[in-house]
Amino acid sequence: xxxxxxxxxxxxxxxxxxxxxxxxxxxxxxxxxxxxxxxxxxxxxxxxxxxxxxxxxxxxxxxxxxxxxxxxxxxxxxxxxxxxxxxxxxxxxxxxxxxxxxxxxxxxxxxxxxxxxxxxxxxxxxxxxxxxxxxxxxxxxxxxxxxxxxxxxxxxxxxxxxxxxxxxxxxxxxxxxxxxxxxxxxxxxxxxxxxxxxxxxxxxxxxxxxxxxxxxxxxxxxxxxxxxxxxxxxxxxxxxxxxxxxxxxxxxxxxxxxxxxxxxxxxx
Ligand SMILES: [Zn+2]
Numbered sequence: 001x002x003x004x005x006x007x008x009x010x011x012x013x014x015x016x017x018x019x020x021x022x023x024x025x026x027x028x029x030x031x032x033x034x035x036x037x038x039x040x041x042x043x044x045x046x047x048x049x050x051x052x053x054x055x056x057x058x059x060x061x062x063x064x065x066x067x068x069x070x071x072x073x074x075x076x077x078x079x080x081x082x083x084x085x086x087x088x089x090x091x092x093x094x095x096x097x098x099x100x101x102x103x104x105x106x107x108x109x110x111x112x113x114x115x116x117x118x119x120x121x122x123x124x125x126x127x128x129x130x131x132x133x134x135x136x137x138x139x140x141x142x143x144x145x146x147x148x149x150x151x152x153x154x155x156x157x158x159x160x161x162x163x164x165x166x167x168x169x170x171x172x173x174x175x176x177x178x179x180x181x182x183x184x185x186x187x188x189x190x191x192x193x194x195x196x197x198x199x200x201x202x203x204x205x206x207x208x209x210x211x212x213x214x215x216x217x218x219x220x221x222x223x224x225x226x227x228x229x230x231x232x233x234x235x236x237x238x239x240x241x242x243x244x245x246x247x248x249x250x251x252x253x254x255x256x257x258x259x260x261x262x263x264x265x266x267x268x
Contacts, residue, residue: 021054034061038062038149039169041150042169043157043160043168043170044058044151044152045171046172047183047220048093048221049093052093055122059120059151060079062118075115084116086113086118087119088120089105091129093125094221096124096125098133102123103136106137109121113147117147118146118148119148121149121150122151123137125155134160135161137164142167155186157170182213183216191251200243201247202243203241206243207246210232210236210250213229232254
């Protein structure tokens with residue numbers, strides 16, 4: 001069981017981190033916490049590399065006596081670089097917890113809080129958990145002990161176990177991103193918009209987009225996905241596809257999950 005994700009130990013703040021905290025969705029989170037009406041189980045939709053700071057920012061408000069955070073109350077004063085005695089976390093951004101880790105936090109959540117009037121349980125990469133781990137959290141999501149708030153950090157709410165999703169209040173952070181366009185679309189809606197925006201794009205410009213997506217995936221640690229994007233870019237450029245074919249291939253591989261290396265020769 002980790003108390004604080006390693007991401008928080010980074011010495012330098014990352015340049016695009018401010019975006020999620022400037023959204024209306026975050027403002028709503030702050031207001032709900034302030035009013036004391038924040039739900040017991042919340043699924044926060046946010047890219048993996050921002051999950052650490054968003055979870056901690058939420059916990060700082062939830063664990064504060066006045067719910068405002070950073071006011072020097074006993075609970076706020078208990079934050080250290082290692083975390084907070086009433087913050088329990090399992091998994092890491094980009095790395096879902098195994099069932100043993102989940103059980104560990106479930107057990108710990110049953111104890112009385114140390115300095116606050118409640119506890120916060122954060123589950124990172126909750127959308128990537130294996131079924132047994134996700135199932136183990138159902139009871140906590142359904143009936144958390146008094147004062148316990150469960151935060152499920154997810155990149156894609158559609159991938160969250162439906163029985164967990166149905167027990168969660170889902171909020172998307174951020175609703176728009178500073179680096180929008182440099183990251184691959186995620187949802188069908190984003191894909192539809194991307195296809196529309198790029199219907200007249202030249203092959204070189206599509207290749208440039210693939211390249212920036214590959215860098216983004218590599219930065220967030222998904223080297224496998226980055227490699228797929230790079231191979232796709234090479235194929236599009238080397239085969240001199242028309243822009244329509246290039247666009248179709250991108251959608252087929254990235255949106256539909258088509259494994260293009262196996263059948264490429266048969267198709268083109
Ligand atoms: Zn405080």
